[in-house]
């Protein structure tokens with residue numbers, strides 16, 4: 001199934017714009033999991049099973065698995081999501097970006113090895129660096145636009161218009177993706193919840209294109225401002241991502257139940273502002 005269709009189905013079926021981020025940090029695991037060779041898989045499947053019906057997508061961040069030599073556990077986790085929770089698409093947060101020949105290998109890694117439904121990419125090496133991912137017509141391609149970190153402004157806020165005009169780099173990225181790269185309708189953009197004014201600007205430039213929005217929860221982004229700035233005309237259009245605030249809601253044996261409570265509260269806080 002096409003990523004955009006799966007996402008639209010999950011928005012509707014689960015009445016949710018919440019993306020549950022999977023950033024497993026063994027130092028924060030409950031004591032009963034510490035030291036187990038399969039701790040990352042066990043921890044993450046616990047979170048996934050407790051939150052799947054509340055989520056529109058899952059977003060494993062590859063660095064947390066690779067740093068622990070746990071790529072096999074990432075493969076097993078994504079297999080688990082596809083077999084137990086087939087209605088919830090998986091975004092591999094990898095932020096890749098390289099020349100075409102190398103990008104072909106990254107695309108194989110994401111879509112054939114890990115079987116992700118979508119991947120995050122940096123747009124800064126240009127169209128030919130993204131094309132190998134478009135060879136997988138059902139997969140989602142999610143490009144960094146206005147990231148949630150303060151340092152994102154160093155480059156993303158540069159005026160790239162030339163002359164007397166004004167166009168900031170993140171606006172150029174949004175326009176380029178919406179008007180050119182998205183010919184097959186499989187693109188989305190990353191815009192941080194920490195910058196609601198920029199979410200609104202990106203929404204203005206991109207019509208109903210889905211936006212992946214990290215930065216609520218641990219990074220302090222405001223849910224109401226985020227939803228009001230980014231919702232589409234239909235009250236969807238967003239994958240609002242939270243990782244640490246859900247994963248580590250409790251560090252005890254009840255971590256999965258606590259994650260469910262946090263996910264439910266977040267989903268409902270988002271839903272309170274979807275229409276209006």
Ligand SMILES: O=c1ccn([C@@H]2O[C@H](COP(=O)(O)O)[C@@H](O)[C@H]2O)c(=O)[nH]1
Pocket residue numbers: 021023061093146147148149190191192214215216217218219241242243244245
């Ligand atoms: O601009 C960006 C792009 C990606 N991220 C990723 O999202 C999560 C955020 O985790 P929290 O614990 O909810 O803060 C993490 O995987 C980042 O790599 C981002 O934060 N900002």
